[in-house]
Amino acid sequence: MQIIRETGPESGDILIHHEQTVQMLREVATGKREATLRMYQPNPTVAFGRRDELNPGFAEASAACAEHGFEVLVRKVGGHAAAYHQGCLVVDHFQPASDARSGNTLRYELFGSMYAQALREVGVDARMGEIPGEYCPGEYSVHAQLPASAGGGRIKLVGTAQRVVTGGWWFSTGIVVSDSAPLRAVTADVYRALGMDLDPTTVGAAQDANPALLMEDLEDAIVEVYAQNGFH
DSSP states (O other), X not given: OEEEEOOSTTTTOHHHHHHHHHHHHHHHHTTSSOOEEEEEOOOSEEEEOHHHHTSTTHHHHHHHHHHHTOEEEEOSSOOOOEEEOTTEEEEEEEEEOTTTTSOHHHHHHHHHHHHHHXXXXXXXXXXXSOXXXXXXXXXXXXXXXXXXXXXXXXXXXXXXXXXXXXXXXXEEEEEEOSOHHHHHHHHHHHHHHHTOXXXXXXXXXXXXXXXXXXXXXXXXHHHXXXXXXXXX
């Protein structure tokens, strides 16, 4: 498996990455590229689902993004709005598969479990499962239990999405690592504009649970967990 850790001025442009994704997926699916793991820290962006774009409040939500300094992206996969910035880690996994269209649910469960494991390896009490009031809710979200010293409660840390084509699949994971306050603020305004339920206290970052956590330590833990689960 090829591992790409992107850095540099353009490495955070999630819009560019979004455009590159289809090309990379096709290359992997047709054998022109080996299985690939791409990691990068995105610029401030709110990724909306297609249903959000059809929501009567979408224009107001987009305006709220601009006010907070976040770009708007409408992704082709499902789900609802999720905010990212440089304190987050996006991991895109491109994998060849002869029967890519089966196993969607199994992939959500497998990778949710793997990312929870990686977070536990770096000192975050992470578990898989939806928590009440979370943004972009899903049963395979990964959340953390905050220590009493940090106010207790549970915060969402990881959201996932996927897309399949003949011969391969793409699985994308967004992990909030640090600086949760701006994400909480923009997410609250976006969900208010869309008329969707949100408990702002569920918007958090892994460093809220473990202040000593470093981004590079989490990246290393993810690579190790991938190897342990047979992805080389």
